[in-house]
Amino acid sequence: MRIFKNKWFVRFARDERISDDSLRQAIERAERGIVDADLGGGIIKQRVARAGQGRSRGYRMLIAYCAGDRAVFLYGFAKKERENITGDELATLREMAAIWLEASNEYLALALQEGKLQETTP
Helix, strand or coil: CEEEEEHHHHHHHHHHCCCHHHHHHHHHHHHCCCCCEEEECCEEEEEECCCCCCHHHCEEEEEEEECCCEEEEEEEEECCCCCCCCHHHHHHHHHHHHHHHHCCHHHHHHHHHHCCEEECCC
16 A cells, blocks of 8 residues: 655645654554545545544544555645635545546656655655
Protein backbone atom coordinates (compact mmCIF):
# COMPACT_ATOMS: atom_id res chain seq x y z
CA MET A 1 0.00 0.00 0.00
CA ARG A 2 1.49 3.32 -1.08
CA ILE A 3 0.43 6.46 0.77
CA PHE A 4 0.81 9.91 -0.76
CA LYS A 5 0.03 13.52 0.12
CA ASN A 6 -0.77 16.19 -2.45
CA LYS A 7 1.13 19.47 -2.40
CA TRP A 8 -1.59 21.35 -0.47
CA PHE A 9 -1.86 18.59 2.11
CA VAL A 10 1.92 18.52 2.69
CA ARG A 11 1.76 22.17 3.84
CA PHE A 12 -1.37 21.57 5.91
CA ALA A 13 0.16 18.56 7.71
CA ARG A 14 3.41 20.44 8.36
CA ASP A 15 1.60 23.52 9.72
CA GLU A 16 -0.65 21.40 11.95
CA ARG A 17 2.21 19.09 13.01
CA ILE A 18 0.47 15.95 11.76
CA SER A 19 2.98 13.14 11.46
CA ASP A 20 3.23 10.59 8.67
CA ASP A 21 2.76 7.98 11.39
CA SER A 22 -0.69 9.41 12.19
CA LEU A 23 -1.58 9.35 8.49
CA ARG A 24 -0.41 5.74 8.14
CA GLN A 25 -2.55 4.77 11.16
CA ALA A 26 -5.62 6.27 9.46
CA ILE A 27 -4.93 4.18 6.35
CA GLU A 28 -4.25 1.06 8.43
CA ARG A 29 -7.72 1.49 9.98
CA ALA A 30 -9.23 1.81 6.51
CA GLU A 31 -7.40 -1.34 5.40
CA ARG A 32 -9.03 -3.17 8.32
CA GLY A 33 -12.43 -1.91 7.16
CA ILE A 34 -12.73 0.88 9.73
CA VAL A 35 -13.72 3.92 7.67
CA ASP A 36 -15.28 6.94 9.35
CA ALA A 37 -17.24 7.85 6.20
CA ASP A 38 -17.33 6.67 2.59
CA LEU A 39 -18.16 9.76 0.55
CA GLY A 40 -18.29 7.94 -2.79
CA GLY A 41 -16.18 8.44 -5.87
CA GLY A 42 -13.14 6.93 -4.19
CA ILE A 43 -13.18 9.43 -1.29
CA ILE A 44 -13.15 8.39 2.34
CA LYS A 45 -13.08 10.57 5.45
CA GLN A 46 -10.89 9.48 8.34
CA ARG A 47 -10.34 11.17 11.66
CA VAL A 48 -6.80 11.80 12.88
CA ALA A 49 -6.08 12.77 16.46
CA ARG A 50 -4.69 16.13 17.43
CA ALA A 51 -1.49 15.77 19.47
CA GLY A 52 -2.42 14.90 23.05
CA GLN A 53 -6.14 14.58 22.27
CA GLY A 54 -8.48 12.03 20.77
CA ARG A 55 -9.65 11.68 17.17
CA SER A 56 -13.07 13.19 17.88
CA ARG A 57 -11.48 16.60 18.58
CA GLY A 58 -8.82 16.26 15.92
CA TYR A 59 -8.72 16.53 12.16
CA ARG A 60 -10.87 15.28 9.33
CA MET A 61 -8.90 13.93 6.39
CA LEU A 62 -10.37 13.44 2.93
CA ILE A 63 -8.49 10.72 1.13
CA ALA A 64 -8.56 9.21 -2.35
CA TYR A 65 -8.49 5.55 -1.40
CA CYS A 66 -8.24 2.23 -3.22
CA ALA A 67 -7.92 -0.68 -0.79
CA GLY A 68 -4.64 -2.55 -1.02
CA ASP A 69 -3.24 -0.21 -3.68
CA ARG A 70 -2.89 3.47 -2.81
CA ALA A 71 -4.17 6.33 -0.74
CA VAL A 72 -3.72 10.03 -1.49
CA PHE A 73 -4.40 12.57 1.24
CA LEU A 74 -6.16 15.41 -0.57
CA TYR A 75 -7.61 17.72 2.07
CA GLY A 76 -7.82 18.12 5.81
CA PHE A 77 -9.47 20.39 8.32
CA ALA A 78 -9.81 20.75 12.04
CA LYS A 79 -13.24 19.83 13.36
CA LYS A 80 -13.24 22.97 15.50
CA GLU A 81 -12.71 25.16 12.40
CA ARG A 82 -15.43 23.83 10.13
CA GLU A 83 -18.22 21.30 10.33
CA ASN A 84 -17.87 19.77 6.87
CA ILE A 85 -17.10 20.46 3.22
CA THR A 86 -19.56 21.75 0.62
CA GLY A 87 -21.04 19.74 -2.20
CA ASP A 88 -18.93 21.64 -4.72
CA GLU A 89 -15.77 20.86 -2.76
CA LEU A 90 -16.71 17.18 -2.65
CA ALA A 91 -17.29 17.14 -6.42
CA THR A 92 -13.83 18.64 -6.98
CA LEU A 93 -12.24 16.14 -4.60
CA ARG A 94 -13.93 13.27 -6.45
CA GLU A 95 -12.43 14.53 -9.71
CA MET A 96 -9.00 14.69 -8.09
CA ALA A 97 -9.46 11.21 -6.63
CA ALA A 98 -10.27 9.76 -10.05
CA ILE A 99 -7.04 11.20 -11.46
CA TRP A 100 -4.80 9.90 -8.68
CA LEU A 101 -6.45 6.51 -8.29
CA GLU A 102 -6.30 5.80 -12.03
CA ALA A 103 -2.78 7.19 -12.51
CA SER A 104 -0.12 4.87 -13.85
CA ASN A 105 3.06 4.21 -11.90
CA GLU A 106 4.91 6.35 -14.46
CA TYR A 107 2.55 9.28 -13.86
CA LEU A 108 2.94 8.89 -10.09
CA ALA A 109 6.74 8.89 -10.46
CA LEU A 110 6.55 12.10 -12.51
CA ALA A 111 4.22 13.72 -9.95
CA LEU A 112 6.67 12.81 -7.18
CA GLN A 113 9.58 14.22 -9.18
CA GLU A 114 7.69 17.47 -9.90
CA GLY A 115 6.59 17.88 -6.27
CA LYS A 116 2.87 17.46 -6.95
CA LEU A 117 2.87 14.46 -4.60
CA GLN A 118 4.98 13.36 -1.68
CA GLU A 119 5.09 9.78 -0.42
CA THR A 120 4.82 9.22 3.32
CA THR A 121 7.92 8.01 5.09
CA PRO A 122 7.86 4.38 6.27
